[in-house]
Amino acid sequence: MPRPYRADFESALRMFARVSRALSAQGYEAPVLVGGGAVELYSTGAISTGDFDIVTARQSAFEAVLQDHGFVRPSGPGVATRGWIHPEFRLGFEVVSSTLLDGMADRQRVEMIDLGQDGSASIISLEDMIADRMGQFASGTAPDMLGQARALYALHSDMDRAYLARRIVEETAGDFSIEDLEGDSL
Template sequence: MSADFDVVAGNDDAFARAMRAAGFLDDEMAIHGKGGWYHPAHPQFGVEQVSGDFFDGRAARSRCLRLTVKRDAAVVLPSVEDMIADRLGQHEIAAGDPSMLQQALALFRLSEGLDLDYLHRRITEEGGNPAHLRLS
């Protein structure tokens, strides 16, 4: 696993204030990449603020899952189809690293009710190979 969480935040300053308030520190040594944060209690895991539009504007925001963690707070996660497509695209970029393919396969096997047409399209858009999932 990559051991980091990618976050898309619309307001850089607000995101930085929230991370500091939660006890996170700037990753000054860039262990986890540019724009990274880590929590001293769990330094092996990073949080990276990624830039750009959500999956370069190709993913459907309407497919996101809103996970309520408290009455007034939620985390919005990409659809599992978008996560699978991202991992397969990363697998093609990181040739020889099987971890991305393993992550995509695990997500695919654990998921129910996938929209296979959307998944196939997204894998192709991310530069991945649908044949890894036996999708034609």
């Protein structure tokens, strides 16, 4: 793995690969990293996150594997997380859905990142990640997501533009298009 990533992120990604391998060994489909963790990966660390959002249809099994790997669920006064924390790095893990982008993302486009002896990590496709950010921006509740979508778009010229264009229209109910990633307006 290249070194532009901060140590906690790399440790969390490697742990995610080990947890994924253990879950797959139980016969379950590998969980998928989405959200800020995927953005940090695709932005090569230019945009950082505080947690790993995970999609898995087997939340109970996934959380049991997290516990087997040393994760704990924070508790006590002032703790509002629904996720799990590992004492070796400062990133939480949280299951956010049982289906990838509510079934709108093409599961065949999920990227596999080989992390050597730690195993592999499944990551939402770049195109679906950008479309998700555009959808969150379009909802009016997350204005900063446009900047993330534009940053990812600018960093990657090798993406499937036709798929991205379709996914942006789907995620934004037709309010935005791929052209909105290219300009400074909005």
